[in-house]
Amino acid sequence: MAPDHAPSTRRTLHQRAAPARRSPERRVPGRYVSGRPVPGRPAARRATVRQAVLTLAVAAALAVTGCSSPSSGPSNVSPSSGGPAPGDSRTHAHSNAPRSPATSTSSPGQTSGKGSHPAPAPRSPGGQGAGSPHCAPGALSASLHQLEAAAGNRYAALVVTNTSDRPCRTQGWPGLQLTSDSGARIPTETARDREHNAQPFTLKPGDRAWSRLHWTVVPSSGDPADGACPTPGALRVIPPDERHSISAGWSLGTVCGKGRIQATALSTGEGPAS
Numbered sequence: 406m407a408p409d410h411a412p413s414t415r416r417t418l419h420q421r422a423a424p425a426r427r428s429p430e431r432r433v434p435g436r437y438v439s440g441r442p443v444p445g446r447p448a449a450r451r452a453t454v455r456q457a458v459l460t461l462a463v464a465a466a467l468a469v470t471g472c473s474s475p476s477s478g479p480s481n482v483s484p485s486s487g488g489p490a491p492g493d494s495r496t497h498a499h500s501n502a503p504r505s506p507a508t509s510t511s512s513p514g515q516t517s518g519k520g521s522h523p524a525p526a527p528r529s530p531g532g533q534g535a536g537s538p539h540c541a542p543g544a545l546s547a548s549l550h551q552l553e554a555a556a557g558n559r560y561a562a563l564v565v566t567n568t569s570d571r572p573c574r575t576q577g578w579p580g581l582q583l584t585s586d587s588g589a590r591i592p593t594e595t596a597r598d599r600e601h602n603a604q605p606f607t608l609k610p611g612d613r614a615w616s617r618l619h620w621t622v623v624p625s626s627g628d629p630a631d632g633a634c635p636t637p638g639a640l641r642v643i644p645p646d647e648r649h650s651i652s653a654g655w656s657l658g659t660v661c662g663k664g665r666i667q668a669t670a671l672s673t674g675e676g677p678a679s
Contacts, residue, residue: 537572537607540644544569547642547653549618552677557623561657562676563616563642563668567608576605577645578670579616583660584652586638593664603645603670615676619667620660627663634661645671 545565552560567573583591598619608614624632636659641650660666 540573540575542649561618574607580643582641583637596667598667598669614671621662634659
C-alpha cells in the first residue's frame with residue numbers, strides 16, 4: 406500500500422509548476438507602465454471627435470443662414486433710361502432746372518437805379534409758333550440804344566430782331582462779350598438779372614425782343630490802377646440756347662467793374678425810348 410502522503414506531494418508539484426497569476430496592467434495615457442511609455446491615444450481620438458463635431462455644427466449653421474435669407478429683393482440698379490432710382494434725390498449734371506440767382510454787388514459810389522428803367526415784364530407766350538425752330542444767330546440782328554443813366558450806373562436796351570422769313574421761338578438770357586475796335590476780347594462777365602423769370606415766346610418775321618443791360622463806370626478793385634476802364638467797340642450777343650454770336654456796335658462809353666454787365670431775360674418789344 407502506497408504511503409498516505411503521495412497525493413499531497415502531487416498537489417504540491419502541480420502548484421509549483423503553475424505560473425503565478427498577475428493582475429492585469431492598467432495603461433494610463435502619458436505614463437510609464439512596465440518601463441515603457443504609453444502614448445495618449447484616447448486623448449487624440451477625443452480631440453479628433455471634438456473637431457468633427459465642431460465642423461458639423463458650423464456647416465449646419467451656414468445651411469440654416471442660407472435658407473433663411475430671401476431669394477430675391479429690391480434692386481438698387483437705376484432704370485435703363487439713365488434716371489435716378491425711385492426715391493433717389495440726386496439730380497443729373499445736365500438738368501434743365503434754372504440756376505440760382507446771381508449775387509449782385511455794387512461798386513463804390515453806385516446806386517441801383519432800377520427805378521428809372523424797370524426790367525421788362527414777361528408777357529404770356531402766344532399760341533402760334535409752338536413748332537417753330539429756335540431763333541438762331543443767322544435769323545437775328547442786334548442793336549443797342551442807351552437808356553437814362555444814373556449816378557455811376559449806365560443802362561442800355563439790347564434789341565434783337567427776327568430778320569428771317571419765318572417765325573422762331575426763344576427763351577432766356579443772352580450771352581455777352583465785349584470786344585475792342587479790332588475785335589479783341591475785353592474781359593466780360595455776364596450776370597443774369599432775375600427780377601423776372603424767363604418766358605418762352607415766338608418772334609414773327611420783323612418782330613423784336615429786348616433785354617435791359619446795366620453796368621458801372623466807377624473804377625473798383627480789379628480795374629486798371631489809373632482808373633482808365635476799357636472802352637469797347639462792339640458787343641457780341643449769343644442768343645439763348647445757341648453757341649454762335651451776332652454783333653452790335655458799342656458807342657456807350659467805358660465799362661468798369663471788370664466788365665460785369667447785368668442782363669434781364671429777353672422779352673417781346675424793343676424797350677423804353679432813349
